[in-house]
Amino acid sequence: MIAVRLNLRDLAPGERLRAPFDERITLQLDGQTAEAEARGEVEVFQTGQGVVLQGRVEADVPLVCSRCLLSFHETVRVRLDEEFSLRPPELADGELGPQDFISWIGPEQQLDVGEVVRQHMQIAIPMAPVHRADCRGLCSVCGANWNERSCEHQLQLEARQSRRE
Numbered sequence: 001m002i003a004v005r006l007n008l009r010d011l012a013p014g015e016r017l018r019a020p021f022d023e024r025i026t027l028q029l030d031g032q033t034a035e036a037e038a039r040g041e042v043e044v045f046q047t048g049q050g051v052v053l054q055g056r057v058e059a060d061v062p063l064v065c066s067r068c069l070l071s072f073h074e075t076v077r078v079r080l081d082e083e084f085s086l087r088p089p090e091l092a093d094g095e096l097g098p099q100d101f102i103s104w105i106g107p108e109q110q111l112d113v114g115e116v117v118r119q120h121m122q123i124a125i126p127m128a129p130v131h132r133a134d135c136r137g138l139c140s141v142c143g144a145n146w147n148e149r150s151c152e153h154q155l156q157l158e159a160r161q162s163r164r165e
Ligand SMILES: [Zn+2]
Pocket: 065, 066, 067, 068, 069, 070, 130, 131, 132, 135, 136, 137
């Protein structure tokens, strides 16, 4: 496991830095923290005003099925394509330019790739994950797992639905 922090002082204009990404990241899942091993490859290169970080990273994320509460793992893939400014935003004149909407890399001129990956992963996690597309879920009355068995409530529900059709 290597923590990827790219020192951008060493980066010459036009040069590309490529690095494997292999890091454990901490994600927020349903109010709890979960660890996931993230792997991929990242690349940075300079533009006029800053640097661009690109790459592809995937992680095996532990999820809980939103229908039946089963724990499972899903591979979440993210694509990075983000620009960072090497200079702090200028606050002198009130006018905001496009440059002010690009995050500043900070005084250390180091890019914490792990943090960027973590943010992308966090957003890419499905809001209501399902362990398989046809998961039937749990009975809201008696808690029966409809993937394993049916219950009287399910039969009543189905009867009501077929009457409506
Ligand atoms: Zn499920």
